[in-house]
Amino acid sequence: MNEYVEKQFKYISLDEALEKIIHYSRLSPSVINIDVYRSLGYVLAEDVVSPISIPRDTVAHFDGYAVRSSDTLKASTVNPVRLKVVGRIDSIKEHNLSIREGETVYVVTGAKMPGGADALVPVERTRRYGESIEILEPVKRGEHVTFRGADIEAGESVQRRGDVIRPQTIKFLLDAGISRIKVYAKPRIAIIGVGDELTIRREEVDGKKLETSSTMIHYYVNEFGGIPTRVNPVPDNPNQIIQVVKNSLRQNDVCVTIGGVSLGPRDLCWTTLSKLPESIPIARGLRVQPGRATSIILLNGKPVIMLPGHIQSTISGAINILIPLLLYMQGLQSRDFFPKISAEMDEDLIVKEYSSFTRIRFVKLFKDGDRYRARAILGDSSMIRPLILSNGFIKIPEKVEKINRGSIVEVYLLSWLDVMHLFSNIR
Amino acid sequence: MNEYVEKQFKYISLDEALEKIIHYSRLSPSVINIDVYRSLGYVLAEDVVSPISIPRDTVAHFDGYAVRSSDTLKASTVNPVRLKVVGRIDSIKEHNLSIREGETVYVVTGAKMPGGADALVPVERTRRYGESIEILEPVKRGEHVTFRGADIEAGESVQRRGDVIRPQTIKFLLDAGISRIKVYAKPRIAIIGVGDELTIRREEVDGKKLETSSTMIHYYVNEFGGIPTRVNPVPDNPNQIIQVVKNSLRQNDVCVTIGGVSLGPRDLCWTTLSKLPESIPIARGLRVQPGRATSIILLNGKPVIMLPGHIQSTISGAINILIPLLLYMQGLQSRDFFPKISAEMDEDLIVKEYSSFTRIRFVKLFKDGDRYRARAILGDSSMIRPLILSNGFIKIPEKVEKINRGSIVEVYLLSWLDVMHLFSNIR
Numbered sequence: 001m002n003e004y005v006e007k008q009f010k011y012i013s014l015d016e017a018l019e020k021i022i023h024y025s026r027l028s029p030s031v032i033n034i035d036v037y038r039s040l041g042y043v044l045a046e047d048v049v050s051p052i053s054i055p056r057d058t059v060a061h062f063d064g065y066a067v068r069s070s071d072t073l074k075a076s077t078v079n080p081v082r083l084k085v086v087g088r089i090d091s092i093k094e095h096n097l098s099i100r101e102g103e104t105v106y107v108v109t110g111a112k113m114p115g116g117a118d119a120l121v122p123v124e125r126t127r128r129y130g131e132s133i134e135i136l137e138p139v140k141r142g143e144h145v146t147f148r149g150a151d152i153e154a155g156e157s158v159q160r161r162g163d164v165i166r167p168q169t170i171k172f173l174l175d176a177g178i179s180r181i182k183v184y185a186k187p188r189i190a191i192i193g194v195g196d197e198l199t200i201r202r203e204e205v206d207g208k209k210l211e212t213s214s215t216m217i218h219y220y221v222n223e224f225g226g227i228p229t230r231v232n233p234v235p236d237n238p239n240q241i242i243q244v245v246k247n248s249l250r251q252n253d254v255c256v257t258i259g260g261v262s263l264g265p266r267d268l269c270w271t272t273l274s275k276l277p278e279s280i281p282i283a284r285g286l287r288v289q290p291g292r293a294t295s296i297i298l299l300n301g302k303p304v305i306m307l308p309g310h311i312q313s314t315i316s317g318a319i320n321i322l323i324p325l326l327l328y329m330q331g332l333q334s335r336d337f338f339p340k341i342s343a344e345m346d347e348d349l350i351v352k353e354y355s356s357f358t359r360i361r362f363v364k365l366f367k368d369g370d371r372y373r374a375r376a377i378l379g380d381s382s383m384i385r386p387l388i389l390s391n392g393f394i395k396i397p398e399k400v401e402k403i404n405r406g407s408i409v410e411v412y413l414l415s416w417l418d419v420m421h422l423f424s425n426i427r
Numbered sequence: 428m429n430e431y432v433e434k435q436f437k438y439i440s441l442d443e444a445l446e447k448i449i450h451y452s453r454l455s456p457s458v459i460n461i462d463v464y465r466s467l468g469y470v471l472a473e474d475v476v477s478p479i480s481i482p483r484d485t486v487a488h489f490d491g492y493a494v495r496s497s498d499t500l501k502a503s504t505v506n507p508v509r510l511k512v513v514g515r516i517d518s519i520k521e522h523n524l525s526i527r528e529g530e531t532v533y534v535v536t537g538a539k540m541p542g543g544a545d546a547l548v549p550v551e552r553t554r555r556y557g558e559s560i561e562i563l564e565p566v567k568r569g570e571h572v573t574f575r576g577a578d579i580e581a582g583e584s585v586q587r588r589g590d591v592i593r594p595q596t597i598k599f600l601l602d603a604g605i606s607r608i609k610v611y612a613k614p615r616i617a618i619i620g621v622g623d624e625l626t627i628r629r630e631e632v633d634g635k636k637l638e639t640s641s642t643m644i645h646y647y648v649n650e651f652g653g654i655p656t657r658v659n660p661v662p663d664n665p666n667q668i669i670q671v672v673k674n675s676l677r678q679n680d681v682c683v684t685i686g687g688v689s690l691g692p693r694d695l696c697w698t699t700l701s702k703l704p705e706s707i708p709i710a711r712g713l714r715v716q717p718g719r720a721t722s723i724i725l726l727n728g729k730p731v732i733m734l735p736g737h738i739q740s741t742i743s744g745a746i747n748i749l750i751p752l753l754l755y756m757q758g759l760q761s762r763d764f765f766p767k768i769s770a771e772m773d774e775d776l777i778v779k780e781y782s783s784f785t786r787i788r789f790v791k792l793f794k795d796g797d798r799y800r801a802r803a804i805l806g807d808s809s810m811i812r813p814l815i816l817s818n819g820f821i822k823i824p825e826k827v828e829k830i831n832r833g834s835i836v837e838v839y840l841l842s843w844l845d846v847m848h849l850f851s852n853i854r
Contacts (some may be wrong), residue, residue: 008551037642040646040844041844041847054811061807061809062689062691063691063692063693063694064691091623091624091634092624092634092635092636093633093634094634108623108624108693109691109693109736110624110636122690122691123691123692124690124691146807146809146810150810151806151809151810151811151812152811152812158812158815158816159815163848164844164847164848165844166842166844166845166848167642167643167644167645167646167647167842167844168643168742168811168814168815169815170639170642170643170646171639171640171642171643171738171811171814172811172814172815174629174637174639174642175636175637175639175811179629196518196535197518197519197535197537202601202606206520207518207519207520207521208519209519209537210601210602212597212598212601212602213598215464215594215597215598215601216594216595216597216598217594218594219467219594219597220594223843225847262489263549263551264489264490264491264535264536264549264550264551265490265550266490266535266536267490309536311598315595332847333850336850337847337850338850339766339840339846339849339850379577379578380488380573382488382573382578383573383577383578384481384578384579384595384598384599384602385578385579385585387595387598387599388585388586388595388596388599389585413766415593415594415843416650416842416843416846417467417468417591417592417593417594418593419766419843419846420468420591420652420759420764421590421591421593422766423760423763423764423765423766
């Protein structure tokens with residue numbers, strides 16, 4: 001079949017496909033301004049400069065007595081130093097209290113220290129005598145206080161454009177009084193299963209089957225920061241395909257079709273969509289296997305990514321084009337971003353087919369003492385076995401036809417759930 | 428301060444604390460039956476056995492003509508083999524068609540092959556002549572067909588108890604006609620900030636400050652499979668603390684307080700809660716720094732985890748006790764589950780303090796060719812700088828007082844967002 005296929009497809013490399021999409025499309029990371037509370041997982045579109053010093057004032061690290069450290073120099077159990085309590089700072093409110101030689105003020109954790117004080121003695125290390133306290137040992141300047149700006153200085157750049165917003169980022173932003181920030185918008189991705197046989201009904205009716213591939217891709221889009229929209233499956237009908245795809249692009253940045261992109265008479269996605277007058281062809285086939293039928297056009301500047309319907313081809317197209325594009329659209333690096341683990345191949349792996357392509361193989365990682373071993377889970381592109389029994393994948397470069405047992409390979413983990421699957425599994 | 432502190436706290440190891448919680452509490456992974464569509468990220472509480480063979484029947488891999496491979500043995504371009512088209516299978520509906528010698532039937536991708544056929548010729552590799560087709564080369568038995576059960580066999584165990592449900596698992600379950608599965612319930616975790624100064628109002632009013640630590644912990648609970656409930660902050664008042672904690676445990680499996688667990692006069696969480704008659708003390712302090720004030724009781728069999736309020740102590744308590752407990756409650760491994768990366772220390776790191784404890788330090792990973800270097804981001808436990816400028820943490824075992832520049836350390840990534848932060852960052 002290869003000779004015939006080679007005539008129909010014009011395979012281009014993954015890098016070329018991505019570059020062409022980015023170059024010819026109107027896609028670029030778009031910037032929005034959102035509430036910090038809703039910003040988890042977004043990518044910063046601006047450097048964040050702290051508007052305030054943290055702490056804002058020199059503050060007490062514990063509940064205790066603010067002192068001049070010089071007053072405590074000679075304190076000991078035998079000769080405690082006695083200081084007069086001249087005030088009490090019970091809250092983190094602004095105040096103008098200060099102390100002089102021989103004086104102290106009670107301060108609660110996080111509250112602004114009184115003027116003149118440069119150290120704090122925790123309350124449980126003092127003894128109270130009426131209006132005074134006794135201190136039994138010297139404290140050093142700065143002890144148990146945090147100086148203004150010691151954590152973050154006003155004007156300091158603390159997060160940068162391209163940083164993913166994490167839980168601690170949100171805490172910082174809120175603490176710094178920042179309520180809205182500029183981030184890259186999450187790309188909106190329509191996902192459409194194509195095929196006469198597909199239905200969204202779970203009950204098997206009249207020879208139709210439940211469309212489940214878009215369900216799977218939906219979750220990955222979500223995981224990598226996109227907003228997926230599932231569209232009802234469309235039958236193998238040129239006009240319906242065109243109408244549904246065009247419709248989906250009104251509300252979405254990218255349209256992903258699944259199925260109908262190979263060479264049979266019912267493979268209508270490429271043939272109908274690439275012939276529209278407004279269509280700009282990007283790729284009719286990619287140099288990746290499985291997934292080589294993945295084809296891409298632009299419609300009115302927006303990418304339509306046609307993934308093949310066999311499940312391993314679908315996921316390979318998603319790994320190699322859709323997810324990198326999703327990351328690009330959020331201002332992130334779109335190459336080599338999956339977390340990876342080095343592992344030793346457990347068995348020889350022969351990969352003679354499509355040796356001028358990048359090959360994707362799913363592998364199961366096993367722990368072997370402190371190291372990992374990887375075993376390929378094989379099966380033709382329509383089989384789900386390799387996906388459900390694996391917990392990672394390897395990319396085999398062009399020309400490699402065999403990976404020897406004992407070689408070290410980089411195993412990519414596809415999602416946080418793969419990470420959880422691997423690291424917290426009870427086995 | 429250490430001597431004094433040692434008297435108040437009775438530090439126990441992290442392992443001991445976890446074992447005691449599990450042993451004395453009524454917590455155990457609880458099993459629920461849920462809809463497959465809502466099961467992403469849950470952990471299987473049962474082995475999953477496929478109720479059907481996949482594919483259910485021997486099916487066509489492409490649109491094409493079903494043939495007896497023996498009929499095609501002598502086919503060539505010069506002498507094509509002509510076969511009579513005796514039928515057409517247009518859908519994946521059940522049928523009883525079959526072919527005899529010299530016959531063929533048109534079959535669409537995924538449809539059941541007719542009886543008698545053992546191979547398929549893709550339609551684009553045939554020529555049609557009226558009621559017949561011509562085939563130009565031999566096909567082998569099994570070519571372009573997938574035999575019944577070749578992917579998954581009926582009765583095969585394909586996922587096991589303890590496996591995290593991933594997108595591909597859901598596709599498989601739906602394809603196999605499984606609509607509900609047994610999983611471990613996600614633990615419900617109440618999170619309560621404690622302190623007179625705390626408010627949920629964003630506008631700074633009257634010396635109160637926005638409570639942001641529970642916001643941060645909320646996201647981590649979510650990430651590790653728990654269902655977080657945020658409770659309004661409670662002031663430093665014994666009765667209110669008791670009431671709010673008890674109330675929260677009616678609807679939740681675990682209560683987490685943040686703040687008020689050290690030794691000052693306003694540190695009322697431990698002092699009030701541990702003295703309730705129904706309270707079973709588990710730990711008054713843990714052998715981990717930061718986070719050593721973390722204290723734990725059981726109230727009516729449910730854990731109350733009191734995290735210290737200084738942010739690095741809060742997160743350390745979450746990393747070392749809360750998240751492991753969350754995983755345990757979902758039937759997962761609760762030790763060494765964070766994804767980790769080996770890196771070379773970039774600078775000497777002195778860690779003399781609390782050398783009989785496990786020490787947590789936050790580090791920034793830098794890529795250095797194919798390797799990673801790690802640099803500690805230091806700051807006292809109240810500082811957020813180490814958290815926001817790092818992208819991982821290291822655990823320093825007891826007795827180690829120095830990590831030399833150039834040593835290899837294991838750097839743990841705290842969440843999928845840390846993974847994204849590290850791997851897809853534009854820098």
